[in-house]
Amino acid sequence: MDSDTRLLLSIVGGILVVSSLIGFILSRRASSDAVRMTLANLNARIRSWWVMSAIFSATILLGPVFTTTLFALLSFLAMREFVTLTKTERADHEVLFWAFFVILPLHYLLVGIGWYGMFTIFIPVYAFVFIPFRRVLTGETRNFLANTSRIQWALLICVYAVSHMPMILRLPIHGYEGENAKLLFFFVLTVQLSDVLQYVWGKTCGKHPVAPRVSPHKTWEGTVGGIASAVLVSTLLWWATPFTPWQAALMALLVCLAGFFGGLVLSAIKRDLGAKDWGGSIAGHGGFLDRIDSLCFAAPLFFHITGFCFGTGIDPQPPKWLLEWMGRM
Amino acid sequence: MRALLAALIRLATGVRLLHEIPHDGGPAIIFANHASHMDFVVVWAALPEELREQTRPAAAEDYWTSNRLRRWIACRVFRAILIPRRNVCRGNHPVDRLGIALEAGESVILFPEGGRSESEEPGEFKSGLFHLARRYPDIPLVPVQLENLSRILPKGSTLPVPLIAQARFLAPIRIEPGEAKRGFLDRARRALLDHPSG
Numbered sequence: 001m002d003s004d005t006r007l008l009l010s011i012v013g014g015i016l017v018v019s020s021l022i023g024f025i026l027s028r029r030a031s032s033d034a035v036r037m038t039l040a041n042l043n044a045r046i047r048s049w050w051v052m053s054a055i056f057s058a059t060i061l062l063g064p065v066f067t068t069t070l071f072a073l074l075s076f077l078a079m080r081e082f083v084t085l086t087k088t089e090r091a092d093h094e095v096l097f098w099a100f101f102v103i104l105p106l107h108y109l110l111v112g113i114g115w116y117g118m119f120t121i122f123i124p125v126y127a128f129v130f131i132p133f134r135r136v137l138t139g140e141t142r143n144f145l146a147n148t149s150r151i152q153w154a155l156l157i158c159v160y161a162v163s164h165m166p167m168i169l170r171l172p173i174h175g176y177e178g179e180n181a182k183l184l185f186f187f188v189l190t191v192q193l194s195d196v197l198q199y200v201w202g203k204t205c206g207k208h209p210v211a212p213r214v215s216p217h218k219t220w221e222g223t224v225g226g227i228a229s230a231v232l233v234s235t236l237l238w239w240a241t242p243f244t245p246w247q248a249a250l251m252a253l254l255v256c257l258a259g260f261f262g263g264l265v266l267s268a269i270k271r272d273l274g275a276k277d278w279g280g281s282i283a284g285h286g287g288f289l290d291r292i293d294s295l296c297f298a299a300p301l302f303f304h305i306t307g308f309c310f311g312t313g314i315d316p317q318p319p320k321w322l323l324e325w326m327g328r329m
Numbered sequence: 330m331r332a333l334l335a336a337l338i339r340l341a342t343g344v345r346l347l348h349e350i351p352h353d354g355g356p357a358i359i360f361a362n363h364a365s366h367m368d369f370v371v372v373w374a375a376l377p378e379e380l381r382e383q384t385r386p387a388a389a390e391d392y393w394t395s396n397r398l399r400r401w402i403a404c405r406v407f408r409a410i411l412i413p414r415r416n417v418c419r420g421n422h423p424v425d426r427l428g429i430a431l432e433a434g435e436s437v438i439l440f441p442e443g444g445r446s447e448s449e450e451p452g453e454f455k456s457g458l459f460h461l462a463r464r465y466p467d468i469p470l471v472p473v474q475l476e477n478l479s480r481i482l483p484k485g486s487t488l489p490v491p492l493i494a495q496a497r498f499l500a501p502i503r504i505e506p507g508e509a510k511r512g513f514l515d516r517a518r519r520a521l522l523d524h525p526s527g
Binding site for chain 1: 343447477479480483486488489490491492493
């Protein structure tokens with residue numbers, strides 16, 4: 001463990017200790033039942049954060065195999081929640097078996113061996129084609145388009161998007177070899193911190209809802225305050241990344257915005273399916289998908305923009321004439 | 330070992346452990362809709378441990394004795410009461426076999442449809458539940474709504490899909506004195522259909 005990693009872990013530990021203390025003090029001073037309810041939920045959330053941070057930090061320290069396995073498990077649990085709520089039918093059963101037990105493990109095997117080219121197309125091309133092929137064999141035409149799309153979305157969000165996080169460990173970056181774990185840590189910390197700070201700002205001074213029909217608790221005050229403060233904190237962590245402070249600020253802003261929209265999109269899907277939470281597995285938070293919703297959409301963007309701007313040519317490059325033209329500008 | 334098995338089943342199916350016994354204690358007749366081979370396993374695993382150790386599921390004799398592994402699972406692991414579905418006679422009558430367990434103070438889990446249906450919605454109930462209820466009118470009947478099990482392991486498939494199941498234990502019902510068979514069975518079936526408010 002290098003000194004940067006140690007410092008990152010200490011910062012997370014420090015934030016957790018401080019928030020636990022605040023939660024404890026607030027709950028002792030609570031006066032009304034409504035406040036007590038909110039604080040009980042807050043303290044449940046903080047306790048869950050301790051567990052989640054510990055598991056995530058431990059797997060990061062144990063190396064890429066453990067990190068990849070952790071995210072594979074997370075994908076499995078998230079897809080389980082997603083498919084449970086989508087109300088698929090009997091004709092989807094065999095396709096779902098393939099999705100959970102063949103496509104998901106194969107995809108994470110590609111992450112594990114770092115086969116970048118196949119990783120990017122396995123689900124968008126091969127799984128995309130296979131799913132309707134297998135379902136058409138059942139002969140059932142009712143809800144064909146709707147249900148194949150649901151399964152494709154389940155794989156794209158819960159498996160493909162999520163797997164870009166462990167894939168950050170495989171991203172070759174100029175002058176940053178062997179340090180990618182810190183970049184993954186930076187990304188997850190930024191997005192989750194932005195979620196937490198949006199919640200804190202929203203609870204303390206949120207008034208004007210952003211999207212009352214999609215997510216009634218998200219407010220303008222919470223969103224702007226949360227994203228601004230998360231970007232500020234993440235900028236101060238630039239030393240752990242391959243970015244300069246300005247670049248770190250821009251990247252943090254990008255992933256916070258993507259995280260915000262990702263959270264809204266998954267909220268819209270959840271409401272479309274008639275549910276309030278994706279599940280009940282994490283105390284105070286809901287399901288696994290409720291916790292990682294903002295990471296899902298931000299991860300592929302962060303991965304590819306980092307790869308494009310700072311990578312060693314792993315990401316698709318534009319044609320030469322366009323590069324020359326851009327160079328001339 | 331059995332507590333560990335129950336915990337593993339809950340982990341695999343997402344079914345929650347019930348914290349309180351759904352009735353006043355003593356033996357109960359627990360009944361549920363039937364769509365999957367996993368059904369009795371899930372109801373069994375959801376019961377609080379003290380009740381689980383005193384509960385025996387009913388299982389179709391023809392299916393669960395058709396090979397050694399199934400027989401071992403049914404008889405040894407779950408202590409199932411085997412129910413004949415064909416050639417029922419005085420000597421092997423299902424109501425008698427279930428009655429032995431109830432008289433010994435044990436609870437039973439049974440599926441009044443007599444077989445798995447294609448969907449979550451329960452089919453017509455066979456009369457077994459009525460005869461059992463009439464013979465033991467003081468024993469509470471606990472309805473359990475099972476959700477998503479037909480999507481985890483449906484009839485006609487051997488491939489499981491790891492979705493999250495639910496076992497919803499509802500308020501017990503009892504047979505009224507002199508209640509007719511049709512009326513009682515309809516009432517019991519409706520208990521599995523009604524969705525509790527909220």
